[in-house]
Amino acid sequence: MKDQAAPGEGPGATPERLSTRETAERLGVKPETVYAYVSRGQLSSRRAPGGRGSTFDAAEVDALARRSGRRASSPATGDLLFRTGITLIESDRYYFHGVDATALAGQYGYEEVAEWLWTGELRPGIRFSAPGEALAAARRAVDALPAHCGSTDRLRVAVVAASTTDPLRFDLSREAVLAGARSLIPTLVGALPPAAGSPSSGNGSAKETGGKGATLARQLWPKLTACPAEEPSIAVLDTALALLIDHDLAASTLAARVAASAHAHPYAVVSAGLGVLEGPLHGAASGLAHRMLAEVLERGSAAPVVADRLRAGHRIPGLGHRLYASEDPRAQALFALLAEVPQAASALAAARDVVTTTARHTPLHANVDLALAALSVSSGMAAEAGETVFAVARTAGWIAHALEEYGERPLRLRPSGQYEGPRPPQPLPLPPVTVGPSA
Known part of the structure; x- marks a missing residue:
């Protein structure tokens, strides 16, 4: 663990309460299963106002969903927009279970963040070992x-x-x-x-x-x-x-x-x-950015490198991301850390030179591939x-x-193809005619 601060949500509004039906839908189970969870001590319930049914704490239900892997079923359609409780990307930031991912990565190690992603719980100091x-x-x-x-x-x-x-x-x-x-x-x-x-x-x-x-x-x-x-x-x-x-x-x-x-x-x-x-x-995009930064360092400036790539009709690697209007937050975090590593100074300068030079042509911001390239170039790593x-x-x-x-319905990710081939019935194909040697 990088320090003692724990992720979580600050004090806020009154906790959301769910009806039995809403709880069952969120967990992807039948209503009677919800009461089975209560009897086992896995969920707590409270009598609804007026004594009609029970209500359940939404945060407790979500925690149970993460632990059990049960999820409410998504619509059985070919639409690839479906629910997930893992990562949210919005307003040029991204979040793991609602917690700022860059803040998590700044305070906790890889194994600890992985546990948070898998379970919604922190296990400070956890280490993975290979059998x-x-x-x-x-x-x-x-x-x-x-x-x-x-x-x-x-x-x-x-x-x-x-x-x-x-x-x-x-x-x-x-x-x-x-x-x-x-x-x-x-x-x-x-x-x-x-x-x-x-x-x-x-x-x-x-x-x-x-x-x-x-x-x-x-x-x-x-x-x-x-x-x-x-x-x-x-x-x-x-x-x-x-x-x-x-x-x-x-x-x-x-x-x-x-x-x-x-x-x-x-x-x-x-x-x-x-x-x-x-x-x-x-995943291989950072290798292209690595080779570009190495060339910038060799030639002493990003201008000729960028010019050659644009002349050849190639995109500039390490720039732009379809999900972020400004700089990729992952790149921001890594650049900030690399600034504290003395041997990374020249690679960082080359990366900034690429961004500045390209901005004259199109306003693209650095993405995580450029930051990974700065790390690999400055640390004597291979391009891959x-x-x-x-x-x-x-x-x-x-x-x-x-x-x-x-936890979802099996084989739900089965879109239907839009057939554009010849309409049936078509004649049975015949083998090509072989012409033998002349007599």
Whole structure:
């Protein structure tokens, strides 16, 4: 935990009360099940005015919904606008369960924010650990890959290998899913090979991973760079992981929810997310920004770099976001932390130069990909490091969305296609006529 302040809502209006019917709808259960929750002590009720029925505290109902994974069913339509209680994005800010996400990431580490996202509860000081059998299987699978494979290739293979060691992976109960998530994420990190030149025994020693009880950020650092793991830099990486945990229904998250809708196990859900994340318009975007910043530093100015990209008809990576009118709040938070890291000064200046130069052409603001690029360039990381950070971080978000989706009607994410091919009946196709050699 980064300090003792706890997230929550300040004093406000009178707590909202729900009727039995409203409570049942919010939980996605029958009214009689609501009273079963009361009899088990999971919900408290109060007699409605006039003695007609009971009322329930809305906050208590929402907390039970998060714990149980039960959600009111969304309409059975092909509309991809559906309810979620995880992330809200509005007015150029974003929130996890109603709490400002940048404030959470500024005060708590990645594992603590992941727990908040999954359960709505804080567990200060929690650490995730990888089971020995899963980690060994994942490392063997990753080590067997060709040397040219990227980090997302390795993560996808590691997920599959880890899943084969978990006979309980088909248990979709909330407790089982969360237990698997707490072990899968450090397994993914542990399966990645160390960065070239970083101190490592090659066998996952305490020296490589940062020691027993190390934060996930400290375990990930030597996989990304050979630079020393100094506290200010680790803090930036930890905050980046926490900021990137979720961002509403991004493309990879939608893919993860589709998999969960089919009741795929959590490992398969993560595999679905990783498959989409690799696109250059999603998780891989920070690599493009990394290469651009490196070129700006090499050439001494953003002007020729921006000019060359515009002349070639390419967009400027790391700028603009469809959900924010001004600067991405994740970029703001990371830039502020990077300003406290002396070796990041030149990369930060290059990033600002890109924003200023591009503003002469179009008023675009920095997004999180540019901030990740500033971190990776200044820390001697490879261009794909930002993608690795993104993938590891977002795994927790995919699990959160899977938990929500498991509580919905199965296979509800099944839109109907609008057929535009030839109308039937069409004649049966005939094989091509083969002309033999002439006599």
